[in-house]
Amino acid sequence: MKNKVIILSSLLASSMLFLGCNGDSNEKAIESLNQSISEANSVNIVKNSTSYTLAPQAGTNFQTFFGNSKHSGLGSLSSLYTHNNGTSSSKSSTLDSRYPAMSTSFTYGANSTYSDMYVSEISYIADNNAYAVDMTNGTKREFADLNVSGSHTKVNYLGAKQYLVITKADGTSSLIAPGAGVNDAVDFTNKTLQAVTYQTVGGAVDGYIVINDDDHDYTTTNQLQKCDISMSNCSTIATFESKMVPYHGSMKTGYDMDFLGDIADSVDSIYISDNMIFRLNKANGTISSGVPIASGSMSHTLKGNEIYYVYGMNIYKTTLDGTVTQLSSDGLAMGFQAFTEDMVIYGGDSYMYAVAKDGSNKSTSIEISVTTKLEGQKYPFDLGIGKQYLYTTYSVDPTSGKNTFYACKLEDGKKECKEDSYWSSVSAKRSGTLNYESTYRYEPYAYIRVDATDNYGGGAVKAIDPENPLADGITMGSVDVFNFQSFVNSAYDDDMVDNNGTIILYAKNDIDFRGDAFSVNLNVENSLVNLTNEAVPEIDAMNEGGAHCHGRMCTVCHSFAGGKIYEYKMQWGKYDYFSAKDYTIKFEFKDESEAVVALIRKGEGENFNVPLESLTGKTFKASVVSSKDNSSVAAETAGYSHKGLEYFNCNYCHGRAGQLLHDAPNVIKIN
Secondary structure (H helix, E strand, O other): OOOOOEOOOOOOOOOOOOOOOOOOHHHHHHHHHHOOOOHHHOEEEOOOOOEOOOOOOOOOOOOEEEOOEOOOOOOOEOOOEEEEOOEEEEEOOOEOOOOOEEEEEEEEOHHHEEEEEEEEEEEEEEOOEEEEEEOOOOEEEEEOOOOOEEEEEEEEOOOEEEEEEEEOOOOOEEEEOOOOOOOOOEEOOOEEEEEEEOOOOOOOOOEEEEEEOOOOOOOOOEEEEEEEOOOOOEEEEEEEOEEEEEEOOEEEEEEOOEEEEEOOOOOEEEEEEOOEEEEEEOOOOEEOOOEEOOOOOEEEEEEOOEEEEEEOOEEEEEEOOOOEEEOOOOOOOOOEEEEOOOEEEEEOOOEEEEEEOOOOOOOOOEEEEEOOOOEEEEEEEEEEEOOEEEEEEEEEOOOOOOEEEEEEEEEOOEEEEEEOEEEEEEEEOOOEEOOOOOOOOOOEEEEEEEEOOOOOOOEEEEEEOOOOOOOEOEEEEEEOOEEOOOHHHHHHOOOOOOEOOEEEEEEEEOOOOOEEEEEEEOOOOOOOEEOOOOOOOOHHHHOOOOOOOOOOOHHHHOOOEEEOOEEEEEEOOEEEEEEOOOEEEEEEEOOOOOOEEOEEOOOOOOOEEEOHHHOOOOEEEEEEEEOOOOOOEEEEOOOOOEEHHHHOEHHHHEOOOOOEOOOOOOOOEEO
16 A cells, blocks of 8 residues: 655644643634524423323335444445335345435425325435335336436426436437336436426426527526426527536535525526526416525525525525515524524534524624534434424533533523434325424424433434424433434335324444334334445445545534544545545554544544543543554544543544634644
């Protein structure tokens, strides 16, 4: 293997990789800001023992599905099973795509009401072919002889429908719609799906809104088109050029056309091009005169009939007639995390804040969380449901090594939390009212919360009544160590529906990286069943995946000490930081107790981890070593400069892309 060396900061006089933490101007700015926050930032710790159960739901029966974890890609599945009530009935081929895409259906009623919501279909790529399964009867369809790669586009119309665009060996593309027969794929070469069309809300899909780019060149004139259902007739609605767009921490050329979504209970949609807002009638393919939006604005999002965006690191909104309201003034907005009916939540790994949609607390934003060395916020970030924002924070006791989770709720400007608990996911009501104002579109049926948690996220898995989110519910089972905030859950938590009470949850073991699928019945105590019972994966199986979670704080994804080792190299036409394989961290202690070598990563994100209790109260030095022998030292700290759990969250100080704190000399990287 080629020898590699650590890239050192020019400020270092030795081969030191880490430095002690001393204060930081960013923290002082945040502290100053916090002093101006209103009393809404006080948190009430709830200790409510009242227990609520859920009434069973009725509706169309359907099969559910689960799969084994693909260890080279965190949050991905390597296989697929369909089953009834936890009993497997069939197994697919090995999956090529990351995970099956789930389509839901419901009956639409007046005034945004819906009924009989169920999982109607799943679609996926396996063995270079496209497949779909009708979940009402388990029948599998194969779109054969396509030799494909593919991607899904989610369209929220009469449920969340997944449209599969496949690219064939000859370079042409086809579109497979939900429910399509094996011979019903239509030509989709040079097209990008934006939306489906219909003549009346609740009516049948009669075509598509697409981007047409004949020469695959973003910089030339591109067309927004309305096409019929067979894709045989397309008419041009408008033309547009290119723009630079964010992509994995850098910029790339993209289309100057952002399709924001549908206006509630109408055939109209909103898109932005050339700093103008346009209203598109999808029934006839006509557009209104444009309304200007601030040049340089970002993260445009449609909620209800208003458009929210970030400009100058602050939150703004505009109505369709161009009336602009500034919602925040703290200069901390990087993008949106969630919306409730009355609040906007923004931030990232380091901090999270909320402001009112009406602009009433523009200068006194509500602090949700601020990450420090020993506390912060964890996944999921996007649970804005009705008037409630659900979020999870953690704190680490440096003396005992206890990692405490808090399941929290922001509602009506009031923050409440339940100790030793965290949120996992949400399941939809079969019948309810669509909500265009919050991130979660459906009425919630159940929240999944884990109580009595251990350091890793294991605990009692509970079904919680959404009207009483911090009260008790039924315990469907208890599992130690497994973390039910894993990424596979996040792929389905927008559309999770129960089948006679049963849903599928995914969790990973934060000690040995097993990822298992669990069946639970939301109406039945002690119903939790581990469906997969995976073996502990081999290290090589985890070192083949693509990169993920660049620069995130370790504790966002993990419940243990961890970090990431980077490599500075050329890729995608530029030099940037990428995950470095075959390295880990060795912790050696000043008291000469036995050294600890961190376990190698899962995937290419947080490269290493070590149990919190291994670092409690100990002064240590950290060395980058080869994971092949755990002893070949590439570089190490200058002596025993790190003490205890105040240093467990490595990426907090040694963040990527300039996110260095407390005099950390550089990201942890090799060359």
